[in-house]
Amino acid sequence: MRKIYLLALVSFLMLNCSSDSSESEPINEQMYFPPSDGSNTWETKSITDLGWNQNAVQPLLDYLELKNTKSFIILVNGRIVMENYFNGHTATTPWYWASAGKTLTTTVTGIAQDEGLININNKVSDYLGTGWTSAPLAKENLITCKNLLSMxxxxxxALGDDVSPANLQYVADAGTRWAYHNVYVKLQDVVAQASGQTWSNYFNTKLRDRIGMTGGAWINNDGLSVYWSTSRNMARFGLLSLNQGKWNGTTIVNSNYFNQATTTSQTLNQAYGYLWWLNGKSSYRLPGLQFEFNGTLMSNAPSDMYAALGKNDQKIYVVPSMKMVIIRMGDVANPDNPTFALSGFDNELWDKINDLYQ
Structure with a gap:
């Protein structure tokens, strides 16, 4: 009789474990990576499979279209859950990343450091020579590659996008003032100089081609190099970022460096890493302002989220706790209030996204 009781108990426990496993399976399943050979193959996962709210999908799509969106993708565990195109955009149409592409520069800078070509703690003039700014030499020599990553x-x-020496003028000692500045692009020159290759060639061979971001390219726009690609290529980079620099078991950039990149990088802006924006901090600063705001960057978004944010609402949201990546490309969501990075659209969009799974 005792044996029968024990067998029944074991069977009951196994059934319960099986049921629990099934409910959590979408989050706990193995991470998927699409092939890196340029094929269009990509596994999917349905809203129903995830146990999300199908009724919240159409209101989200209506909102995205209303807000001048061109593409929207959600990945969970690497699989496509939603992929939608609006306003004449298609899966094969390239679009600009704007400042969301800063994180590409972050990643390639880390790769160059992994290869021993550079050290981000070294001063920029070690690689570019002196006179790359118009700051006094002693002040210029305070500026490290890490300062460029950390803004x-x-x-x-306040002098515009031009990063010629005459336009790079001293205001404060490096490390004492946070300001959103296009001077970060000098890291591309650092990598090119240290590698003996063009920036595009080094980027393509060390990052783009290794994760299958086929067809993307850096295009010069008023002296700045801006990345253009399809939305799926942006999603590939988001997936690499979710996996802390690893792609299907292969290290693209050292995970220790990537963790540093997505952690507060200085004491002046808690919500900023190495060109990544960080949610869940107690305060933040915004481009163009010397003012600290109390509270988290996006109150409606998960606190562990980090994001690549670009002008006119180009977005890569990465949420480790949900193993989720979200991509948004398009025109500015609120034309009356354009911004360089964070915008009111972020919180509004997350309100709609939350309806999917809460």
């Missing part, structure tokens, strides 16, 4: 170079952010 605390101390150079004047």
């Amino acid at each position: 605390n170079s101390g150079l004047n952010d």
